Amino acid sequence: MPNTLIEIRRPITREQELALIEAVQTGLREAFKIPEWDRTVRLVVHEPHRFACSPRLQQPELYTLVTIDCFEGRSIEAKRALYKAIVQRLGALGIPADHAKILLRESALDNWGVRGGQAACDIDVGFKVDV
Numbered sequence: 001m002p003n004t005l006i007e008i009r010r011p012i013t014r015e016q017e018l019a020l021i022e023a024v025q026t027g028l029r030e031a032f033k034i035p036e037w038d039r040t041v042r043l044v045v046h047e048p049h050r051f052a053c054s055p056r057l058q059q060p061e062l063y064t065l066v067t068i069d070c071f072e073g074r075s076i077e078a079k080r081a082l083y084k085a086i087v088q089r090l091g092a093l094g095i096p097a098d099h100a101k102i103l104l105r106e107s108a109l110d111n112w113g114v115r116g117g118q119a120a121c122d123i124d125v126g127f128k129v130d131v
Contacts, residue, residue, distance in 0.1 A: 062099045
């Protein structure tokens with residue numbers, strides 16, 4: 001049940017927004033083996049002056065920050081696969097690899113209230129977390 005936030009520094013078309021969301025979500029599905037229906041993704045478009053990034057970037061308007069909150073338990077191999085998959089998919093959308101940052105924040109299942117206020121540790125979440 002990852003919750004994903006994608007932040008960018010420029011307005012893009014609706015089609016580009018959907019492609020960006022799908023690129024990140026596909027990377028999550030492949031690397032973390034989550035089901036298609038497990039999707040909570042937000043896209044925030046910042047005015048460039050409200051979202052500072054390294055002045056060393058050649059195209060700072062393309063800087064993209066992806067923050068993923070998820071259950072703990074994934075292997076380092078799954079995390080590496082996630083980072084690679086997301087960066088590759090963003091690259092296909094014209095975002096250079098060094099212009100993407102991925103922040104993964106893990107927390108225990110008992111820190112998630114889901115499905116009507118139940119602790120995630122008390123329910124079958126519908127997929128394996130220890131991939």
